[in-house]
Amino acid sequence: MKFNLSQAEENYLKAIYSIGIDTGKSVNTNQIALKMKTKASSVTDMVKKLSDKGLVEHKKYKGALVTSKGESIAVSTLRSHRLWECFLVDTLEFNWDEVHDIAEQLEHIKSDSLVDRLDKFLNFPSYDPHGDPIPDKNGVIEHHKNVMLSSVDPEASCIVIGVKDSSSSFLKFLDNAGICLGKKIKVLTVEDFDQSMQLEIESKVITVSHQISKNLYVKK
Amino acid sequence: MKFNLSQAEENYLKAIYSIGIDTGKSVNTNQIALKMKTKASSVTDMVKKLSDKGLVEHKKYKGALVTSKGESIAVSTLRSHRLWECFLVDTLEFNWDEVHDIAEQLEHIKSDSLVDRLDKFLNFPSYDPHGDPIPDKNGVIEHHKNVMLSSVDPEASCIVIGVKDSSSSFLKFLDNAGICLGKKIKVLTVEDFDQSMQLEIESKVITVSHQISKNLYVKK
DNA sequence: TAAAATTTTTAGACAAGTCTAAAAATATTT
DNA sequence: AAATATTTTTAGACTTGTCTAAAAATTTTA
Numbered sequence: 001m002k003f004n005l006s007q008a009e010e011n012y013l014k015a016i017y018s019i020g021i022d023t024g025k026s027v028n029t030n031q032i033a034l035k036m037k038t039k040a041s042s043v044t045d046m047v048k049k050l051s052d053k054g055l056v057e058h059k060k061y062k063g064a065l066v067t068s069k070g071e072s073i074a075v076s077t078l079r080s081h082r083l084w085e086c087f088l089v090d091t092l093e094f095n096w097d098e099v100h101d102i103a104e105q106l107e108h109i110k111s112d113s114l115v116d117r118l119d120k121f122l123n124f125p126s127y128d129p130h131g132d133p134i135p136d137k138n139g140v141i142e143h144h145k146n147v148m149l150s151s152v153d154p155e156a157s158c159i160v161i162g163v164k165d166s167s168s169s170f171l172k173f174l175d176n177a178g179i180c181l182g183k184k185i186k187v188l189t190v191e192d193f194d195q196s197m198q199l200e201i202e203s204k205v206i207t208v209s210h211q212i213s214k215n216l217y218v219k220k
Numbered sequence: 221m222k223f224n225l226s227q228a229e230e231n232y233l234k235a236i237y238s239i240g241i242d243t244g245k246s247v248n249t250n251q252i253a254l255k256m257k258t259k260a261s262s263v264t265d266m267v268k269k270l271s272d273k274g275l276v277e278h279k280k281y282k283g284a285l286v287t288s289k290g291e292s293i294a295v296s297t298l299r300s301h302r303l304w305e306c307f308l309v310d311t312l313e314f315n316w317d318e319v320h321d322i323a324e325q326l327e328h329i330k331s332d333s334l335v336d337r338l339d340k341f342l343n344f345p346s347y348d349p350h351g352d353p354i355p356d357k358n359g360v361i362e363h364h365k366n367v368m369l370s371s372v373d374p375e376a377s378c379i380v381i382g383v384k385d386s387s388s389s390f391l392k393f394l395d396n397a398g399i400c401l402g403k404k405i406k407v408l409t410v411e412d413f414d415q416s417m418q419l420e421i422e423s424k425v426i427t428v429s430h431q432i433s434k435n436l437y438v439k440k
Numbered sequence: 441t442a443a444a445a446t447t448t449t450t451a452g453a454c455a456a457g458t459c460t461a462a463a464a465a466t467a468t469t470t
Numbered sequence: 471a472a473a474t475a476t477t478t479t480t481a482g483a484c485t486t487g488t489c490t491a492a493a494a495a496t497t498t499t500a
């Protein structure tokens with residue numbers, strides 16, 4: 001069957017897929033509504049529609065999960081989104097905090113070969129500007145190991161490999177703090193009271209809230 | 221006032237603008253319906269909507285014309301479309317017959333700076349792959365002189381500078397006939413009966429119908 | 441210039457996607 | 471386990487853009 005989905009359908013699939021990946025469980029109507037910034041009743045309608053098309057599995061009152069067909073569409077939308085982000089940053093020289101909303105539109109362009117040609121032009125990148133892995137042509141995607149800066153022990157060092165939140169405000173904060181992908185961070189102390197962290201970055205010391213540290217992916 | 225138009229609205233504006241440029245007269249409902257591949261009643265509805273927004277001037281039963289606000293939106297959509305076509309052909313190496321439909325989607329991406337950055341990346345091209353002039357950042361656009369191959373006299377030579385029809389089938393025909401932008405064509409004879417032309421192109425002689433010759437822009 | 445043909449508009453309907461308000465089901469608390 | 475709270479679904483409405491069919495206006499023809 002040939003799927004020609006609306007942007008709305010693709011966005012819902014992406015949301016259900018990514019919440020499912022994050023939580024590993026069936027995805028609730030309210031979780032989807034929150035992510036899609038819409039009302040639960042709208043979600044119910046759309047989930048029913050996607051379910052009728054065989055793209056999600058839904059049990060009334062029990063949440064939804066993407067089927068394998070749904071997953072492959074969601075992954076291909078993610079691939080498109082992330083490749084466009086690479087293009088916007090690497091080729092058009094946008095800053096990493098400017099590209100999310102534009103890529104959100106570009107990801108829905110329908111063409112058999114556009115994304116693959118873009119992939120080739122960009123020399124088959126593995127990660128987007130926010131450190132998210134880019135699925136290959138066949139939908140194979142490497143998943144983040146989900147190690148957050150907030151879980152790093154005092155005295156330990158790590159390298160920033162990604163951001164969980166791609167909002168402009170968060171990314172601008174990181175720019176100002178001198179934090180970007182690949183940067184080495186040493187955790188000096190963690191405050192018991194609010195889990196704020198003292199960090200050493202290139203011999204400068206800064207303090208960040210838990211809100212910040214739990215949105216940064218790092219590796220040892 | 222800030223205009224945030226739907227893709228449908230932008231497409232109608234583009235259609236009304238370009239038919240208006242071609243004919244120099246008020247644009248009829250049926251002409252728009254033909255171009256938009258829709259019904260006259262749908263056109264009436266949309267024209268009313270655009271008129272309410274001050275983007276077209278409409279007198280009942282007498283056709284429509286874009287206002288200056290409408291024109292500037294139409295021109296900026298054209299600019300976007302043509303720059304994306306350049307990108308698709310020059311950067312992603314699509315053939316010129318593959319890009320129209322994709323650019324038709326890309327032209328509607330909403331971003332303050334995307335098109336200008338694309339323009340810069342492409343080194344401010346003046347013409348798209350079909351020879352159509354690209355409006356500059358301020359909406360200034362050079363118009364074709366509308367000299368068609370069909371109006372060239374026998375024994376005269378000319379250079380192909382554009383195509384009026386950007387359909388894949390026409391462009392594929394041109395590829396097969398060895399006709400591309402910049403190619404020199406000598407008109408040998410014009411048939412009285414059906415206005416078909418004998419052409420000499422790089423010492424090869426071919427015959428083309430009036431349908432073909434009236435869709436090729438040329439210069440002396 | 442009256443009749444016929446064509447064009448345009450109106451009226452009413454439909455699909456997609458959203459919303460609010462209320463009902464139904466499930467989960468939590470006591 | 472009953473009462474309460476929360477979540478989810480249903481019902482009905484609205485918007486955008488489309489359509490068909492019929493009415494109104496305009497243009498063409500005789």
